[in-house]
Amino acid sequence: MTADLTQLFELYYESLVRMLYRRTGDRDRAEDLAQETFARAVAAPPNNPRPWLFAVALNLVREDGRRALRQGRRLELLRSDDRPPQGPEADLERNERSAAVRSALATLGERDREALLLKAEGFNYEEIAATLGLSKGAVGTTLARARRRLVEAYRSEARGKHVAS
Amino acid sequence: MSHLDEGTLHALLDGELELSEVKEIQIHLGICAACDSRLQDVKQFLAEADRLVGALEAPAGSSRTRPEPEPRPADTIPPRNPPPWESAPELLLPDPLEKTDRRIASRVFKWAAVILVVFGAERLIQGALQPDKPRLELSSRDLTRPAPPPAVVSQQETGRPESAVTRQVRPAQAARAPLAKAAPERKAAGDQPAPAAAAALDELDTAGAAAKDSEVAVPDTQTLATGRADSGAEQNTESQDLATRMAAAAALEELDRERLRSRANAATASLPPPRAELPPAAEPAPAPRTLEQRAQVYLRIGLDEAVTQLGRPVHVIEALSPEFIGLTPGRLVPGADPNRPVVRVVYLERGRMIMLDQQRLRTGQAPGAAAGSLRWTQGDVMLYLHGEPSADVLRNLQRRVR
Numbered sequence: 196m197t198a199d200l201t202q203l204f205e206l207y208y209e210s211l212v213r214m215l216y217r218r219t220g221d222r223d224r225a226e227d228l229a230q231e232t233f234a235r236a237v238a239a240p241p242n243n244p245r246p247w248l249f250a251v252a253l254n255l256v257r258e259d260g261r262r263a264l265r266q267g268r269r270l271e272l273l274r275s276d277d278r279p280p281q282g283p284e285a286d287l288e289r290n291e292r293s294a295a296v297r298s299a300l301a302t303l304g305e306r307d308r309e310a311l312l313l314k315a316e317g318f319n320y321e322e323i324a325a326t327l328g329l330s331k332g333a334v335g336t337t338l339a340r341a342r343r344r345l346v347e348a349y350r351s352e353a354r355g356k357h358v359a360s
Numbered sequence: 361m362s363h364l365d366e367g368t369l370h371a372l373l374d375g376e377l378e379l380s381e382v383k384e385i386q387i388h389l390g391i392c393a394a395c396d397s398r399l400q401d402v403k404q405f406l407a408e409a410d411r412l413v414g415a416l417e418a419p420a421g422s423s424r425t426r427p428e429p430e431p432r433p434a435d436t437i438p439p440r441n442p443p444p445w446e447s448a449p450e451l452l453l454p455d456p457l458e459k460t461d462r463r464i465a466s467r468v469f470k471w472a473a474v475i476l477v478v479f480g481a482e483r484l485i486q487g488a489l490q491p492d493k494p495r496l497e498l499s500s501r502d503l504t505r506p507a508p509p510p511a512v513v514s515q516q517e518t519g520r521p522e523s524a525v526t527r528q529v530r531p532a533q534a535a536r537a538p539l540a541k542a543a544p545e546r547k548a549a550g551d552q553p554a555p556a557a558a559a560a561l562d563e564l565d566t567a568g569a570a571a572k573d574s575e576v577a578v579p580d581t582q583t584l585a586t587g588r589a590d591s592g593a594e595q596n597t598e599s600q601d602l603a604t605r606m607a608a609a610a611a612l613e614e615l616d617r618e619r620l621r622s623r624a625n626a627a628t629a630s631l632p633p634p635r636a637e638l639p640p641a642a643e644p645a646p647a648p649r650t651l652e653q654r655a656q657v658y659l660r661i662g663l664d665e666a667v668t669q670l671g672r673p674v675h676v677i678e679a680l681s682p683e684f685i686g687l688t689p690g691r692l693v694p695g696a697d698p699n700r701p702v703v704r705v706v707y708l709e710r711g712r713m714i715m716l717d718q719q720r721l722r723t724g725q726a727p728g729a730a731a732g733s734l735r736w737t738q739g740d741v742m743l744y745l746h747g748e749p750s751a752d753v754l755r756n757l758q759r760r761v762r
Contacts (some may be wrong), residue, residue: 218415296412315413320376335376336367339402342409343366349412 203244204233211252214316214355218256218308220297246325249316253309253326300350307341314338364388364395369402481608488604490683655706655715657686666703670720672741676705676759677716683708693717693744697725697733714747714754716761734758 207228215225232252235302241247245329300308313323329337364372389396389563425508561645585626652660666674677683683706691698696719707714721740732753735744738761743759 220416220522292415296415299412306546311409311413312722314374315410320374333367335374336365337372337373339366339370339436342370342405344410346405346408 200237203236207245207248209246210316215252215256216314217312228252231255246322249313250326295349295352298347298352302348303341303344307337307344310337311341311345312333366402370406372405373406484608485604488745510639513638563676631667639701654713655686655704656688656692659687660684661687669703670718670741672720674703674705675716675718675738675743675761677707678762679759680707682706690719695742697722712748714749714757
């Protein structure tokens with residue numbers, strides 16, 4: 196790996212894994228996909244690395260998802276974290292909340308979800324537009340829809356749980 | 361402006377709008393309650409969505425990969441720009457308390473100045489009226505200043521009896537006389553008006569301060585002058601008082617000038633010495649030469665004219681487009697007949713000039729071409745390829761000359 200790619204790795208690897216983890220819910224897959232993304236960057240060094248890396252990573256997620264569907268594999272949404280335990284109640288609460296958010300996130304359209312995750316990684320509208328192939332003017336609308344749907348889906352899930360319990 | 365759409369509100373909250381757009385939206389939000397209410401909703405959605413996505417925390421580390429490094433600034437999510445309306449607007453009005461204080465201070469200074477002038481004038485007048493007291497030394501410039509033309513002419517000039525007005529003016533001139541007499545003496549002592557003036561200023565300050573401390577009601581200038589005239593009525597006339605006042609005013613004026621001069625000297629003393637004069641500006645760069653000048657072509661010609669000159673078809677470099685064809689003096693081209701012009705085909709390849717010279721040989725003319733040289737003959741035409749590229753490049757091009 197050249198010096199430039201090493202620098203890219205140091206700059207963006209953690210952010211990429213975090214976004215992929217939020218997208219897939221599977222830390223090992225997130226790391227695999229991030230490694231694969233950087234392997235592609237070695238083969239064809241990008242000019243505008245940040246949007247390029249995230250765009251490739253999101254493409255890989257989509258391909259991986261389709262492959263998993265074909266193979267009958269289901270996404271593992273409720274995978275527990277490897278963080279040190281903070282007590283059973285705290286872990287349970289965190290896992291429940293995390294599962295609810297993932298469930299809400301899964302109701303979003305793919306583009307909305309990706310825009311939301313990129314925004315969470317600090318992308319500005321121009322970078323989101325470049326990564327997702329949108330016009331810059333459409334990013335605000337996309338994010339507005341994504342945020343509203345996420346919150347509404349999460350709230351309805353929480354209401355459903357309350358009713359069930 | 362129509363109602364704001366949700367995307368615009370999100371862009372606004374994300375700090376993605378231009379300042380001009382933000383101003384327009386702020387104006388609209390100020391008058392449109394519906395949009396303002398929607399903005400509050402959008403704020404809530406945005407905050408909650410960020411919180412939910414943030415709840416999907418990334419794993420702290422991986423068993424398969426290297427230990428997680430310290431988070432870098434580039435990896436952290438940059439804080440969202442706070443919307444402009446969340447910060448309190450700056451109040452541009454001046455502090456009313458400060459303004460009042462300033463007004464009071466200004467009034468106090470005005471009164472202090474009046475007190476200083478009045479008491480200073482009184483001291484000066486006293487000095488002028490009492491010859492036994494030391495008098496304020498004045499600048500020679502003021503004392504030697506030409507006296508204003510007399511308001512009256514002398515009795516000898518008119519031949520008329522002396523009037524009352526003349527009698528009043530004379531003593532004023534008489535009062536000025538001793539001052540004028542004292543001037544040469546002071547000039548001989550080194551012409552130093554500043555210390556004397558400073559001493560006078562000190563006197564004025566002391567008198568002013570004493571008056572201020574005792575908070576005595578200060579009479580106005582007119583009253584003071586009248587009182588002075590009454591008290592000295594036995595010996596002095598009013599015209600003497602007037603002359604003394606003029607002298608005092610001139611002294612004060614000189615004092616002010618001296619103080620300004622000394623301040624200016626003090627201020628300029630710390631400055632670096634003035635720079636030496638800058639060298640004259642460099643000669644302006646010569647205007648870029650034209651392509652014809654660079655190619656030493658004195659006449660541009662067309663292809664037909666070139667064919668006529670050569671009596672043969674013009675040779676060109678294959679796959680290169682000439683910039684122009686021209687004529688250059690034969691004496692400038694080695695091996696050419698110096699008495700006839702040479703046809704020069706000029707090319708420009710990546711900014712570098714390439715020239716293909718051609719001249720029809722006459723009987724007995726030997727161009728001196730050698731094998732491998734860039735000067736050669738083709739039929740009865742001498743060709744010479746030269747220019748700015750290296751010889752290797754030119755040799756490659758030589759093979760493409762047709």
